[in-house]
Structure formats: C-alpha cells, structure tokens
Amino acid sequence: MDIQRIDLDRPGDLLAGLHDAHLAAFAHLQGPRMSLPDFTRMVSRGLPGDLMEAWAVVEDGVVVAGYGLELPMSDNTHLGRLRPLLVRPGRRRRGLGTALLAHAADRLRTAGRRLLVAEGEAKDPAAGFARARGFTASLGEARRMLDLRTADWHRLERMLGEAEARAGGYRLERWIGAAPPELHDDLVLMMEGMNDAPQSDDVDDMKWDTSRIAASEALDSEFAQLTYSMLARRDSDGAPAGYTRVYVDLAQPDGWGRQADTVVLREHRGHRLGMVLKVSNLLWFREMEPDVERIITWNATSNAHMLAINEAMGFELIDEWNAWQLEV
CATH class of the missing domain: 3.40.630.30 (Gcn5-related N-acetyltransferase (GNAT))
Structure with missing residues (x-):
C-alpha cells in the first residue's frame, strides 16, 4: 500500500480527491456537507501556528482513503489531532483504516508526541473501529x-x-x-x-x-x-x-x-x-x-x-x- 504525502503548498488533485473521499465517507450523516475550502482549511491550516500534514491512498487513480494530522505548537505539544481518518465505504474492511492509523501513530512518535486524539461517532462502526484499536472515549459530544x-x-x-x-x-x-x-x-x-x-x-x-x-x-x-x-x-x-x-x-x-x-x-x-x-x-x-x-x-x-x-x-x-x- 502506497500512502502518499500531500504537498499542502501545491496539493494538486490529491487534496480535492481526499475531500471527495470525505464526502463519501460521511454521506450517511445528517447535517451540512463540508465544502472544499472548509475541508482545505481543516486539513492544511488548522489553528494558526500549528503544523499540518495530510496523507492519501490512491487506487486506480482515485483517492480511496487518507487522513490529516494537526500538531499543535502553541500548546498541547504532547499530542496530535486526526483531521480526520477516513476510508471510502466501498473500500472498507480491507485494512486501509488500520494501516493509516498505524502510519499516523508512527508520524506522531516521530514528532516526539505520545497522544493521538480524534472525533468520531459514538456508535458502530466508527466506535467499534476505535475501541478495537485501543482508543478510549474521553468526552461525549452531541450535534x-x-x-x-x-x-x-x-x-x-x-x-x-x-x-x-x-x-x-x-x-x-x-x-x-x-x-x-x-x-x-x-x-x-x-x-x-x-x-x-x-x-x-x-x-x-x-x-x-x-x-x-x-x-x-x-x-x-x-x-x-x-x-x-x-x-x-x-x-x-x-x-x-x-x-x-x-x-x-x-x-x-x-x-x-x-x-x-x-x-x-x-x-x-x-x-x-x-x-x-x-x-x-x-x-x-x-x-x-x-x-x-x-x-x-x-x-x-x-x-x-x-x-x-x-x-x-x-x-x-x-x-x-x-x-x-x-x-x-
């Protein structure tokens, strides 16, 4: 599996492809869909001063999975935030999510950090995926x-x-x-x-x-x-x-x-x-x-x-x- 880093200064089609994958991954949710500018801000800019990374998996010319990683620099320098980790529905249960999570954890350790935080639905399959890979729920949220x-x-x-x-x-x-x-x-x-x-x-x-x-x-x-x-x-x-x-x-x-x-x-x-x-x-x-x-x-x-x-x-x-x- 080739996990490609997206050049956030010159993202080309990869960032747009990751946005399209995001829309597919969260299409089941009620609420507004995230526009490309809003998504671009989330994965490439984060909060002012933070370091940002974005990664994508491409199969047959299509971005099928990926994640953004935000590394705070002004505070919380012990952690990184997933922004988010996602896999297209038709490509799930093939190990892509697990591989991307391992990749993100490795990137976090390389940055000298120890805690990975993320937001996800409180019900399965998102909650089941998180718990099976060692995540613990730290705060309940509601929309x-x-x-x-x-x-x-x-x-x-x-x-x-x-x-x-x-x-x-x-x-x-x-x-x-x-x-x-x-x-x-x-x-x-x-x-x-x-x-x-x-x-x-x-x-x-x-x-x-x-x-x-x-x-x-x-x-x-x-x-x-x-x-x-x-x-x-x-x-x-x-x-x-x-x-x-x-x-x-x-x-x-x-x-x-x-x-x-x-x-x-x-x-x-x-x-x-x-x-x-x-x-x-x-x-x-x-x-x-x-x-x-x-x-x-x-x-x-x-x-x-x-x-x-x-x-x-x-x-x-x-x-x-x-x-x-x-x-x-």
Whole structure:
C-alpha cells in the first residue's frame, strides 16, 4: 500500500480527491456537507501556528482513503489531532483504516508526541473501529439542529425579553466578518474563557494572544466563512463579558448556518447573558441570512448549562459523538 504525502503548498488533485473521499465517507450523516475550502482549511491550516500534514491512498487513480494530522505548537505539544481518518465505504474492511492509523501513530512518535486524539461517532462502526484499536472515549459530544423554518419565534422573543430583564448593566456589540483590531484583546479573553468548557482528559488549555486571534480571523475570510459575532460588555467599566458567533460557508450556500463559540466569563455568569447573546445573535442572523433554513451546533454532553440554553431555544438532537484518545 502506497500512502502518499500531500504537498499542502501545491496539493494538486490529491487534496480535492481526499475531500471527495470525505464526502463519501460521511454521506450517511445528517447535517451540512463540508465544502472544499472548509475541508482545505481543516486539513492544511488548522489553528494558526500549528503544523499540518495530510496523507492519501490512491487506487486506480482515485483517492480511496487518507487522513490529516494537526500538531499543535502553541500548546498541547504532547499530542496530535486526526483531521480526520477516513476510508471510502466501498473500500472498507480491507485494512486501509488500520494501516493509516498505524502510519499516523508512527508520524506522531516521530514528532516526539505520545497522544493521538480524534472525533468520531459514538456508535458502530466508527466506535467499534476505535475501541478495537485501543482508543478510549474521553468526552461525549452531541450535534443538535435548530430548524429556522419551524422555530417558535414568538417564544424566542419572549425568552429574550425575560433574559434581558436579568441582564441589566450590559450592552451588546455586533459585527460581520473579521473583528476589528481594537477587539482583539477582548477576543483573547473570550477564547481563553472557552477553556472552561468540558474537555478531554490529558488535553491542556489552549493559549491565545492577539496575533493568533488576527490569524484566525483572517483564515475565516480566506476560506469563505462569513461570521456574525456578538459581544456582551459591562456598562460600568466596559469589561468584555461574553461572546457568540454563527457563520455561513459562502463556498456552499446549502441553507445551513453553523453555530461556533459561545462563552460567558466566570465573573459575569448568573445574568442570563448566554441566553441573551445566543437569541439576540440568532434573531440578527435570521434577518441578515433569510435563505438559511437550519443551524447546527456541537456541545459536550456534560455541558449542562449550554445544553439547557440550546434545548430551550428548540435545538433537537441529531447524533452523538466521542472525543477519542490513543496513547502511542
């Protein structure tokens, strides 16, 4: 078996072929399909500053399997993330996945790292494959969807009014696309606050600074992701308190919006700011993107507070996933 490295500076047809294999491998899932720009970002760029590799298996001129590997450099330098490992359905049960996993583990050891992490469905065959090869489930995750065509908008507006009554002393700021530089310091605090969310064992907090924020914002624009962001700020001193954002994939106008980060910093909790931010941003997003029909979100199944907000808004469960870990 020939496992070819994809030159991420000049990927040619291999990266497009790996994207096509990705679409085939995950065609059974509900939810939006990943566009080629979004996939390219995932396997070739990752988070700003991280090292990226991508590998493919080609048979009869077709990419039939492969994986991306992300090696964090600013934090978590003991691990690597699969982005992801995949095999076309018609080529499974021939040892391709096992060979690719062994290859990825070897690449990780070569980089001086010991922990391989991945995300995959919590049910078979993905879960069976992972467990049979020594992975352990470290964090339960769930995908939920809000259908904007059938959402109870009157109820959402009423919920927002009730939450705003508890959130006196705060104001909201909003913007489309990349955040202006004067907000980068605030966004550092927001992204560091995301470290409070449940995460896998043996995974360290992520480190952020203004240069990493700027690079991440630039990647959104480069790869055709248009974000609608909202920040809560305390009136008395201007302190940033919470943040949320939703985005659309401009390369694939498929009727889906994607809920990304939502956070309220510890000292500002207890004022219903999470509900205020998410519902306010949703109402604005609906006004600006009338062709979007559904929004998808991911949460740890142990994040009870955020799950309660999402369920109150009308998000419904699609499926459950696991964060998997393998010591190599």
